[in-house]
Amino acid sequence: MTAFAHAAMEQLTDLLGKRLLTDQESAERYGVDWTKVWAPSPCAVALPETIDEVQQIVEIANEHGLHLVPSGGRTGLSAGAVAANNELVVAFDRMNKVLDFNEFDRAVTVQPGVVTQQLQEFAEEKGLFYPVDFASAGSSQIGGNIGTNAGGIKVIRYGMTRDWITGLKVVTGKGELLELNKGLIKNATGYDFRHLFIGSEGTLGFVVEATVKLTRQPKDLTCLVLGAPGFREVMKILHAFQQDIDLTAFEFFSDKAMAHVLAHGVPKPFDTECPFYCLLEFEQLSEQVGEQAMAIFEKCVEEGWVLDGVMSQSLQQLDQLWQLRERISESIAPHTPYKNDISVSIAKVPDFVEDVDTVVQDAYPDFEIVWFGHIGDGNMHLNILKPADLAKEDFFAKCNNVSKWVFEIVEKYNGSISAEHGVGMTKKPYLEYSRSPEEIACMKAVKQVFDPNNVMNPGKLFDV
Amino acid sequence: MKVLVPIKRVVDYNVKVRVKADNTGVDLANVKMAMNPFCEIAVEEAVRLKEKGVVTEIVAVSIGPKTAQEQLRTAMALGADRSILVETDEDVQPLGIAKALKAIVDEEKPELVILGKQAIDGDNNQTGQMLAALTGMPQGTFASEVNVADGKVKVTREIDGGLQTVELTLPAVVTTDLRLNEPRYASLPNIMKAKKKPLDTKTAADLGVDLTPRVTTVSVEAPAERQAGIIVGSVDELVEKLKNEAKVI
Ligand SMILES: Cc1cc2nc3c(=O)[nH]c(=O)nc-3n(C[C@H](O)[C@H](O)[C@H](O)COP(=O)(O)OP(=O)(O)OC[C@H]3O[C@@H](n4cnc5c(N)ncnc54)[C@H](O)[C@@H]3O)c2cc1C
Ligand SMILES: Cc1cc2nc3c(=O)[nH]c(=O)nc-3n(C[C@H](O)[C@H](O)[C@H](O)COP(=O)(O)OP(=O)(O)OC[C@H]3O[C@@H](n4cnc5c(N)ncnc54)[C@H](O)[C@@H]3O)c2cc1C
Numbered sequence: 001m002t003a004f005a006h007a008a009m010e011q012l013t014d015l016l017g018k019r020l021l022t023d024q025e026s027a028e029r030y031g032v033d034w035t036k037v038w039a040p041s042p043c044a045v046a047l048p049e050t051i052d053e054v055q056q057i058v059e060i061a062n063e064h065g066l067h068l069v070p071s072g073g074r075t076g077l078s079a080g081a082v083a084a085n086n087e088l089v090v091a092f093d094r095m096n097k098v099l100d101f102n103e104f105d106r107a108v109t110v111q112p113g114v115v116t117q118q119l120q121e122f123a124e125e126k127g128l129f130y131p132v133d134f135a136s137a138g139s140s141q142i143g144g145n146i147g148t149n150a151g152g153i154k155v156i157r158y159g160m161t162r163d164w165i166t167g168l169k170v171v172t173g174k175g176e177l178l179e180l181n182k183g184l185i186k187n188a189t190g191y192d193f194r195h196l197f198i199g200s201e202g203t204l205g206f207v208v209e210a211t212v213k214l215t216r217q218p219k220d221l222t223c224l225v226l227g228a229p230g231f232r233e234v235m236k237i238l239h240a241f242q243q244d245i246d247l248t249a250f251e252f253f254s255d256k257a258m259a260h261v262l263a264h265g266v267p268k269p270f271d272t273e274c275p276f277y278c279l280l281e282f283e284q285l286s287e288q289v290g291e292q293a294m295a296i297f298e299k300c301v302e303e304g305w306v307l308d309g310v311m312s313q314s315l316q317q318l319d320q321l322w323q324l325r326e327r328i329s330e331s332i333a334p335h336t337p338y339k340n341d342i343s344v345s346i347a348k349v350p351d352f353v354e355d356v357d358t359v360v361q362d363a364y365p366d367f368e369i370v371w372f373g374h375i376g377d378g379n380m381h382l383n384i385l386k387p388a389d390l391a392k393e394d395f396f397a398k399c400n401n402v403s404k405w406v407f408e409i410v411e412k413y414n415g416s417i418s419a420e421h422g423v424g425m426t427k428k429p430y431l432e433y434s435r436s437p438e439e440i441a442c443m444k445a446v447k448q449v450f451d452p453n454n455v456m457n458p459g460k461l462f463d464v
Numbered sequence: 465m466k467v468l469v470p471i472k473r474v475v476d477y478n479v480k481v482r483v484k485a486d487n488t489g490v491d492l493a494n495v496k497m498a499m500n501p502f503c504e505i506a507v508e509e510a511v512r513l514k515e516k517g518v519v520t521e522i523v524a525v526s527i528g529p530k531t532a533q534e535q536l537r538t539a540m541a542l543g544a545d546r547s548i549l550v551e552t553d554e555d556v557q558p559l560g561i562a563k564a565l566k567a568i569v570d571e572e573k574p575e576l577v578i579l580g581k582q583a584i585d586g587d588n589n590q591t592g593q594m595l596a597a598l599t600g601m602p603q604g605t606f607a608s609e610v611n612v613a614d615g616k617v618k619v620t621r622e623i624d625g626g627l628q629t630v631e632l633t634l635p636a637v638v639t640t641d642l643r644l645n646e647p648r649y650a651s652l653p654n655i656m657k658a659k660k661k662p663l664d665t666k667t668a669a670d671l672g673v674d675l676t677p678r679v680t681t682v683s684v685e686a687p688a689e690r691q692a693g694i695i696v697g698s699v700d701e702l703v704e705k706l707k708n709e710a711k712v713i
Contacts, residue, residue, distance in 0.1 A: 220496055224652065269649055297652050310649035313538045314498030315478035317649060 008064035042083035070202035072144025075136035078424030112143025128214035131158035149199035151420035156376035167211030173451025183211040227274030250376030264331035272308035335385035344415030468574035471503035502580025511543035540658035541650035562594035567671035592639035602632040
């Protein structure tokens with residue numbers, strides 16, 4: 001350890017006492033997110049309890065050139081919260097309180113370590129709803145959700161995390177505490193830095209408090225699972241329903257995805273085998289809505305867009321039908337899948353999928369491609385399963401080629417190389433497929449303003 | 465052969481019910497209602513018997529409010545041929561329901577009545593047994609397997625410590641347990657067809673039965689809340705707490 005680092009550690013110990021963890025087990029636990037590609041190697045883990053402590057940590061880091069990695073629930077899928085280069089992990093487990101709730105603003109102010117599900121449950125207790133939801137909500141934290149601008153399964157109706165944050169307190173890489181937007185709905189006073197911090201993956205500063213607005217609870221959610229003869233028909237179904245009904249979700253999955261999830265033990269929705277399936281959900285606010293849905297379904301059948309379908313008759317069935325979509329990931333996990341999360345505008349989805357299928361199948365005909373995703377948002381999860389007889393290293397080497405081809409196609413369709421999982425380290429080499437050199441230069445200039453000494457999460461998003 | 469399938473409209477299994485502030489019952493305002501899960505199993509079993517060619521007609525019946533039509537439509541979407549609603553706004557109890565069902569049995573003369581072993585709202589587990597007693601039909605309760613052949617039904621029952629198989633002479637009453645089958649989903653084409661299937665509405669007076677509740681609820685309380693757990697610092701502390709606080713060792 002250098003003399004510098006030694007001094008930094010001493011100051012941190014004075015500040016945090018037992019809340020500075022230096023043991024190997026903590027380092028391994030806190031130094032890695034869901035990706036588990038890079039080996040964790042932080043210098044220590046800090047567990048601040050107050051904003052003031054966070055500011056002091058940043059000051060110490062600036063003084064000694066220490067690098068800081070903000071860490072939430074570490075469910076991230078882009079290695080944004082990974083500390084592989086002797087950084088100090090700053091984890092928010094001890095800042096996990098709900099600070100304030102106002103029923104007239106329908107807003108709740110929370111510390112960054114509040115777990116997403118905890119916020120959802122708090123809202124429910126108040127008779128309200130926090131709609132950002134996804135499979136990792138039981139572990140991810142609000143700070144991390146803001147860091148990645150998390151999306152999920154209800155985006156088509158409720159938007160991303162960004163759409164629910166009305167105020168942020170942040171500690172910048174310089175150690176300044178900024179209060180951004182103050183929980184206001186209307187605030188026409190110039191640059192809105194709140195939105196710069198949302199989705200910045202911890203590269204500008206720490207989120208130390210957030211004000212989140214809530215909405216009314218959805219009423220009588222009902223879902224349909226439909227089978228379609230092709231991808232283009234799925235898009236027509238989406239269009240037909242969106243004309244008349246506010247959908248709360250529109251998910252799709254391929255026949256291969258269906259086969260895996262059925263083999264995993266989820267009950268079959270119907271017997272007719274179809275190349276594509278979609279799950280759509282809406283609030284049955286009145287009997288009329290249900291009848292409207294039936295009428296649209298009838299039209300879709302007449303047009304030949306739908307081959308078969310079922311409708312949930314209870315919340316229990318709603319839950320069961322959702323498993324067809326939500327348990328795909330775990331059902332293919334044993335096949336060591338290559339995963340990619342990408343988006344294009346909705347209208348371009350079928351051509352995009354066709355292009356990717358062609359390119360991958362031409363090069364590697366033995367690869368099984370499993371598509372699913374939040375198609376109502378133009379967001380696809382591409383999964384490729386490892387052939388059983390191919391070694392893991394060879395498979396991932398081939399997948400590196402796949403990544404490049406996929407991103408070339410993403411660029412061609414003006415899409416995004418990362419729809420909702422962030423860039424972190426896993427997609428850093430590919431950022432230019434979605435962002436122009438001029439834009440990346442602006443991003444770096446912005447980082448300079450908030451974090452001139454590059455102490456905040458270096459090596460993530462881009463290299464300065 | 466004709467099967468009668470009684471079904472009940474209850475609070476959806478997935479709803480977390482809240483006790484009313486005055487402790488008179490649970491709050492049902494704006495709460496999602498659905499078919500009782502054990503009734504879904506009963507409908508499924510009847511439909512399977514029909515698919516096997518054992519059964520020729522399935523009649524679903526519900527005793528409850530006008531809105532119970534929704535659950536009868538669901539039953540018809542799943543495969544019931546027609547249905548009967550005995551409309552009442554009373555909070556009907558098992559004996560009242562069993563009497564109404566007896567009247568329907570007398571009219572319809574089914575050879576088999578398949579119903580849930582209990583409804584998840586009252587958890588009474590009485591209706592099937594009472595119906596058997598009132599009609600004099602034999603009963604096979606908690607069925608996990610049902611086989612109909614030669615004027616008899618063999619029912620495998622889930623009992624404490626194992627399985628028991630009974631053979632009943634038709635007509636008979638069978639109540640369903642959880643593992644009897646896995647109910648299918650209502651397909652959209654069938655939901656549409658169900659709209660055109662007949663649904664008759666009757667009243668208790670039509671049947672000549674009295675549905676007035678006989679049992680009065682005195683008070684409803686929510687279960688005691690579980691205390692949050694704590695993380696102890698060491699084994700010694702754990703032992704200390706088990707000894708002195710929990711007093712279990
Ligand atoms: C099974 C599974 C399903 C998932 N499904 C979805 C999905 O549907 N949609 C979706 O969007 N994501 C999904 N994810 C990804 C992940 O859950 C989200 O990215 C989530 O927002 C990460 O939150 P976290 O608290 O775990 O953050 P972490 O992984 O700990 O961190 C994420 C990023 O935020 C930064 N960060 C964390 N806390 C702070 C803070 N207080 N201040 C500043 N920066 C901070 C970190 O440095 C890192 O760059 C899924 C993940 C899993 C494992
Ligand atoms: C009767 C009346 C009622 C109003 N009610 C409302 C209201 O309810 N809500 C509300 O928000 N506002 C309201 N306004 C204010 C005004 O209409 C809005 O601010 C509107 O957005 C201004 O649009 P504009 O095209 O007239 O812009 P301008 O007045 O021409 O310009 C507004 C600003 O935008 C900049 N700008 C203009 N064009 C561009 C461009 N292409 N690129 C970059 N910058 C540009 C200008 O430099 C200037 O700073 C009202 C105004 C009036 C007169």
